[in-house]
Amino acid sequence: MSKLIWNEHMKLFNRKVTLVSLILMAVFQFFMALIIKRIVISAGTDENFIGYLSYTPSLNILLQALTIVIAATIVSMEFDKKTIKFLLIRPVKRQKVFWSKLITVVMVSFYLYLAYYILALLFGLVFFGTSVTAESKTLLVNTLALIGSNWLEAVMMGLFGLLCSSLFRNSAVAVVVSFVVLYGASTLVQLMKLFENKWGSFLLFANTDFTQYRSGETALFSGMTPLFSIGILIIHAIFFIVVGWWCFCKRDVRV
Amino acid sequence: MAEPILHIEGLDKKIGSKQILKQISMDVMEGEIIGLLGPNGSGKTTLIRIIVGLLKQNSGSVTISGFQHDTEFEKAMEAVGAIVENPEFYPYLTGWENLKHFANMHKKIADERLDEVVERVGLTSAIHDKVKTYSLGMRQRLGIAQAILHRPKLLILDEPTNGLDPAGMKDFRDHIKELAEMEGTAVLFATHLLREVEDLCDRVIIIQKGEIKAEVSLQGTGQTTEKAIIEVQPQEKALNWLTGNQYQAECQAGAIVVEVAKENIPELNRSLVGQDLNVFSITPYTQSLEDEFIKATTAHQEEGEELV
Numbered sequence: 001m002s003k004l005i006w007n008e009h010m011k012l013f014n015r016k017v018t019l020v021s022l023i024l025m026a027v028f029q030f031f032m033a034l035i036i037k038r039i040v041i042s043a044g045t046d047e048n049f050i051g052y053l054s055y056t057p058s059l060n061i062l063l064q065a066l067t068i069v070i071a072a073t074i075v076s077m078e079f080d081k082k083t084i085k086f087l088l089i090r091p092v093k094r095q096k097v098f099w100s101k102l103i104t105v106v107m108v109s110f111y112l113y114l115a116y117y118i119l120a121l122l123f124g125l126v127f128f129g130t131s132v133t134a135e136s137k138t139l140l141v142n143t144l145a146l147i148g149s150n151w152l153e154a155v156m157m158g159l160f161g162l163l164c165s166s167l168f169r170n171s172a173v174a175v176v177v178s179f180v181v182l183y184g185a186s187t188l189v190q191l192m193k194l195f196e197n198k199w200g201s202f203l204l205f206a207n208t209d210f211t212q213y214r215s216g217e218t219a220l221f222s223g224m225t226p227l228f229s230i231g232i233l234i235i236h237a238i239f240f241i242v243v244g245w246w247c248f249c250k251r252d253v254r255v
Numbered sequence: 256m257a258e259p260i261l262h263i264e265g266l267d268k269k270i271g272s273k274q275i276l277k278q279i280s281m282d283v284m285e286g287e288i289i290g291l292l293g294p295n296g297s298g299k300t301t302l303i304r305i306i307v308g309l310l311k312q313n314s315g316s317v318t319i320s321g322f323q324h325d326t327e328f329e330k331a332m333e334a335v336g337a338i339v340e341n342p343e344f345y346p347y348l349t350g351w352e353n354l355k356h357f358a359n360m361h362k363k364i365a366d367e368r369l370d371e372v373v374e375r376v377g378l379t380s381a382i383h384d385k386v387k388t389y390s391l392g393m394r395q396r397l398g399i400a401q402a403i404l405h406r407p408k409l410l411i412l413d414e415p416t417n418g419l420d421p422a423g424m425k426d427f428r429d430h431i432k433e434l435a436e437m438e439g440t441a442v443l444f445a446t447h448l449l450r451e452v453e454d455l456c457d458r459v460i461i462i463q464k465g466e467i468k469a470e471v472s473l474q475g476t477g478q479t480t481e482k483a484i485i486e487v488q489p490q491e492k493a494l495n496w497l498t499g500n501q502y503q504a505e506c507q508a509g510a511i512v513v514e515v516a517k518e519n520i521p522e523l524n525r526s527l528v529g530q531d532l533n534v535f536s537i538t539p540y541t542q543s544l545e546d547e548f549i550k551a552t553t554a555h556q557e558e559g560e561e562l563v
Contacts, residue, residue, distance in 0.1 A: 003359040003360070004359070004360065006359065007356050007359050007360070010348070010352065010355075010356060011345055011348065011356070014345075014347045014348050014352070015347055016347070081343055081344075081345065081346070082341075082343040083343045083344065083345055085309060085339045085340070085343060086339075086342075086343060086344075086357065086401065087360075088308065088309060089307040089308060089309065089332065089335065089337050089339070090332060090357065090360035090361065091328075091329040091330070091331075091332040091333040091360070091361060091362070092329065092332075092360050093328060093329060252270075252304075252309065252310040252311060253304070253309040253310065254304070254309075254310070
């Protein structure tokens with residue numbers, strides 16, 4: 001199994017999307033640091049690296065998008081390039097190949113977050129320095145909680161991307177459908193909230209943001225608890241994995 | 256009798272409502288090169304894909320090296336190397352990385368074995384280049400390399416010379432022959448090109464419309480009943496003389512076909528000339544695979560099946 005995961009890593013790290021991700025992150029970070037620095041200077045206030053770090057999650061959408069692209073292409077790419085024919089005629093059960101891909105998606109989304117926030121730390125240190133204040137510690141904890149919760153959301157998106165990848169077997173279709181459905185679904189949550197429809201609480205993206213349970217904040221829909229959210233997440237995850245697994249393992253390969 | 260490497264029994268496959276394969280049964284023995292010959296759309300590729308586990312049959316069984324496909328997939332596939340249609344690789348990886356990737360999916364294959372295989376297919380100088388820079392011939396060779404990495408007992412090739420130039424085809428055939436001889440690998444070779452099969456195979460299975468129509472052994476064809484085609488004038492007189500001298504002869508399309516061993520042809524020629532007959536040409540006549548193929552498949556031609 002570890003060899004299979006290694007294989008997936010090798011393929012991924014040699015693809016252009018990985019390099020592009022890294023460059024995108026660095027460029028975005030640079031401009032964000034520059035803009036925030038200007039704002040800070042023109043407002044005449046001071047800022048430190050933890051303060052900068054607390055702004056950076058606003059670009060998490062980039063990390064989620066990259067996770068979706070990688071997940072949506074990890075299976076379908078094999079079909080596009082027809083390498084799937086050579087992958088599935090090895091003495092390895094299909095489900096093992098599927099699990100190796102799933103684990104790789106989760107790991108890669110983690111690398112993306114790690115790389116992004118290491119960059120954020122570096123840019124923060126370079127541009128804003130280390131003059132921490134008393135509130136910095138709480139700010140740091142809150143920021144880390146936000147990042148963690150957001151990563152969980154990215155993993156759920158990745159699982160859905162993997163499902164689309166196994167279902168459509170075409171990377172263009174898988175990527176587009178993943179994006180449309182996922183961003184449609186998060187918009188739906190806002191709509192449900194607007195109309196205060198209580199069924200909205202069962203939606204995936206109503207439950208991915210765990211910062212809503214912090215003290216002093218109100219949950220999106222009344223009656224929601226952290227445990228409820230975890231339950232909803234697990235149900236979604238199982239559903240995504242089972243459907244993806246079925247599509248990958250049980251269908252004929254005819255490319 | 257020895258146990259077959261590949262044993263297929265009563266295989267049926269439907270795609271949608273269309274019956275692609277009907278009751279296919281066959282055996283492949285060790286070291287045998289078997290041609291699977293059939294027109295396009297005859298079900299060859301479907302059969303190959305079931306054998307390598309890309310498709311699932313509706314009924315029947317595939318046993319490879321004694322292991323049932325359905326229950327012991329991993330053990331069965333350990334004995335199989337395959338190229339299904341064109342060899343496809345990850346273009347953004349090097350040849351070596353591609354091989355390593357596939358080797359990782361088998362039980363322990365040492366890097367030395369990779370080197371050995373690469374050398375064997377003659378890719379040593381280009382193996383660390385990205386596959387996107389490879390020519391089709393080089394990809395084909397890398398295809399062979401990935402198929403023989405784990406020393407399979409059964410090599411399955413589906414239209415492997417599609418898109419190769421004549422030199423590449425010959426190169427490819429030589430590789431396969433060498434493999435079968437040196438490592439005792441059984442080869443199952445699907446193609447629609449008669450020429451390839453004739454050059455390479457010990458036995459040919461002709462498949463059409465999802466059914467096995469005929470099995471032809473190629474070793475010994477032409478030796479049991481040796482015939483010659485003689486172009487001779489005047490024909491009437493020659494035929495009379497031949498039948499009068501205990502030759503089995505008949506008229507066929509403006510020439511005479513005579514049953515005669517090759518070593519007796521000069522003798523026959525002398526006699527014919529001696530009879531004041533004008534001999535224009537004598538050519539050996541072999542009941543070719545093409546005839547068998549046509550014979551086995553003509554019954555269905557009226558349905559518009561594309562032949563060769």
